[in-house]
Amino acid sequence: MPQETQEIIPAEILVVDDIPANLKLLKDILTGQGYRVRPTTGGQLALRSVALRRPDLILLDVKMPDMDGYEVCRALKSEEQNRDIPVIFISALDEIRDKINGFEAGGVDFITKPFEATEVLARVATHLALRRLQAQLEQQNAQLQLEIAERRQTEAALRQSENTYRTIVENTGTALIIIEEDTVISLANSRFEKLSGYSREEIEGKMSWTTFVVPEDLEKLKKNHILRRLDPQAAPASYEFRYVDRQGTVGNVVINVAMIPETQRSVASLMDVSALRKMEAELQRARKWESISIFAGGIAHDFNNLLGIILGNINLAEMSMAHPEPEVQKYLNGAERACLQSSDLTLQMIALTGGTRPFKGPQSIRELIADAVNMALHGAKVQGNFDLAEDLWHVDCDAAQIKEMVVNLAVNALEATEQGGTIDISARNELLTMDSFVPLNAGKYVHITLQDHGKGISAEFLPRIFDPYFSTKQRGGQKGMGLGLTMAYVIVKRKKQLWNLYKATVIHREVRTPLLKSCSPPRRPSF
Known part of the structure; x- marks a missing residue:
């Protein structure tokens, strides 16, 4: 049966x-x-x-x-x-x-x-998931403790049967290590290899667990290591810390640690929760943007009205003088240009804060991407390498906004690229399921990637790259005012889609990847 x-x-x-x-x-x-x-x-x-x-x-x-x-x-x-x-x-x-x-x-x-209901549901889901993970880790640790207790009298034999011991360690479902009293890792499973970026041959008997902890968290973990060997009940069995892998990438893990009975060794199970922390950061950013949008939108509208009054008075001054002095006309023209430039800036702020209504409809995203990138790279000595799937799904969007988003991304990549360099542009269909660890509903999406080969952005600036007017470049001239990435981010977020920015320090490459929700293509008219 x-x-x-x-x-x-x-x-x-x-x-x-x-x-x-x-x-x-x-x-x-x-x-x-x-x-x-x-x-x-x-x-x-x-x-x-x-x-x-x-x-x-x-x-x-x-x-x-x-x-x-x-x-x-x-x-x-x-x-x-x-x-x-x-x-x-x-x-x-x-x-x-x-x-x-x-x-x-x-x-x-x-x-x-x-x-917001979405905030409540996201936080509830996050903490339920963390509780389930902790329960699993505790159950796995309990199982491992049972295995060790059953073999107390045959520890010497257990060391000789390495294959059996490895099987137990490999099937715990988490990254698992055994730590000696001197902090050296004596055993690591394949999941820890993947988490750390090092092989077992490099880790076992050679590397200390302190290698994988960020300096700011190291002192606290060292104290726990010593306290656990003096009084196992006094040391915390489970806690979170920040780890660093071979490539220098920092993440968050939840660790469960227990002493192996009648030894000075401990066994530790580690669960990577970096993705959960990114989701929480995204929620915080959304709340921040909501506050900024309300404040900036009101100021932009009022400022635009004042500019209209100033520009009208300039025009009236020009009309009241039949033949103004050249010097006076020069000043009036300069004031008028400044007003028009200021008006353009306020219109950007109004669009940034959601003050304009998008004109949505099914769009062929493949054509939009190609046109936008070619427009951004026009006249530049930088080559665009396109890899756009032929069968890209349609996207229900405002074509002008999506085009503006891609232009801003391409210009940002262009500014990071040396003359004669290349920018890689790709787009593919992506089907997200309920199991996908991405804060989006399941469904069909179009995944766009713009990748430059410049020196990248320092890790300390990454949390601020979408802030209005933030820029690592000099202001003015051809370097912009720091609104390009902000506009791109807002356009994507307004569609309730997803934006991520990844930076690999070792290869000096910056990747910008928005995900856009697909839709059915437009219907052909019938005659």
Whole structure:
């Protein structure tokens, strides 16, 4: 008989808020994504509900009459069986002190009201995923500890049966290493090879785990290493730190560490959570852009109106003088040019902040890319190498905006390319599934890549490259004012698509890759 598949039970979330409308809103958002929801109207009720049945995650309001959220969280964390339940505070309080209080009470995140449904769902999904990963790591560590305990009396024989030991290590599902008292790694599995970029031959018995930790985190991890060998119960078993691989790339990992009984060695399982941290950074950037857009849009509109008044007065001054002095006419012409240039800048700001409505429709993205790049490279001694798939899907977009986006990307790449150099332009169809670790809905997308061969951007500037007016180049002249990448980013984000920038320091190459949602081609008219 075929083996029955195990039914996947949706995660259960306890929502605590003394306002019924808030409970209903959160319940509708969460149940719409398939979660099971237990609404509760007070802190005492929440504690009793957890005692009856532990939820997978808790969304907890701070301001409640009977018992505030901080007290509820501290009460939960004081009990061993409830310490691992993720608690996300959700409150109208937005002061830094309020958030710090939440984290000190044991919360893992803080959502400020009013909130967006997508933000709530993204944070809930992130912390549920982290909890599942931690549970898997603990289970794998427990299994490994069991294997070691069963072989305490035969440790010498275990060392001789290297193939059996390797099989266990290779099938833990995570990057796994065994660390000696002197910090040297005595054993590493294939997943750790992939994570670190080094081979086992280079690692085992030769390299210290300190090689893979960024300097800022190293001192704390060294203290944990020493404390674990003095008092294993006093050292944290699980925590997050930043690692660095062979290429110098920095990422985030969650590590679970345990001592091997009756030895001074420890076993560590590492799970890469860098992608999750990038998602969180993207959410923060989106919130920042929302604030900037509202502020800058208002200023741009008002400033444009004032420029219109100034330009009108200049024209009236010209009309009132039949034959103005040449010197006066020179000054008037200069003022008029400055007004027109300022007006163009304000129009860019209005477009940047969403003040213009796009004219959307199915577009052949292949033609748009080729035209935009050729326009940007016109007259330059730089060659464009095109690799555009013949069967690219259509994209539902504003053709002018997409063309502007590609032009800005190409100009940015051009400025980073030496005369006589090349820029690689490619586009391909990409089908994203629910399993794709990308913060986009499943579906058909067109993946565009512009790649230059310049010296790249320093890592310290990468977080700011999309900020308005930020530039590593000199201002003025032919170097622009730092709005090109900003405009490209906003156009892509306005379509709720995806933008990523990757930089490989070793090969000095910068890659810009937007993903655009596809659509059906336009219908042909019938006669």
